[in-house]
Amino acid sequence: MLLSPFSKFSSTSEKKWSMILLLLLVVIIGLMRYFDSFLTNLICENGIVSFEFAKDLENSKAMINSWNTASIKAAYSSLILDFLFLIVYASFIGLHIHKIVKRAKNDSFI
Numbered sequence: 001m002l003l004s005p006f007s008k009f010s011s012t013s014e015k016k017w018s019m020i021l022l023l024l025l026v027v028i029i030g031l032m033r034y035f036d037s038f039l040t041n042l043i044c045e046n047g048i049v050s051f052e053f054a055k056d057l058e059n060s061k062a063m064i065n066s067w068n069t070a071s072i073k074a075a076y077s078s079l080i081l082d083f084l085f086l087i088v089y090a091s092f093i094g095l096h097i098h099k100i101v102k103r104a105k106n107d108s109f110i
Contacts, residue, residue: 018096032081038070039051
C-alpha cells in the first residue's frame, strides 16, 4: 500500500501547512495578476496566457516585440511564478486529499 507523503504529519502540522500553502497560493496568484498587467496589449490581449498559447513562432515573436523592457521582465517573473504555482497548488490539493482519505478511514467509509 502506498503511503501519502503527508502521513507523518500531525493534525496540527496539517492545519499549519494547509494555511501556509493557501497563503502562498493567494500571494502567487496576486503576483501573477500584477505581472500580467504589464503584458496585456493589443497584440497580447490575454497577457501571459496569450503568449503561452501562441500557435507559432511568428505570433510569439510579435508578442515579445510588443513588450517593453519592463514587460519582458514581468513575463520572466510570471513564468517562474507559474512553475512555483504548480508545485504549491499540487501540494495544497495533495494535502487536502490526504486529509479527506484520513477522515474517511476514521469514519469507516474506506
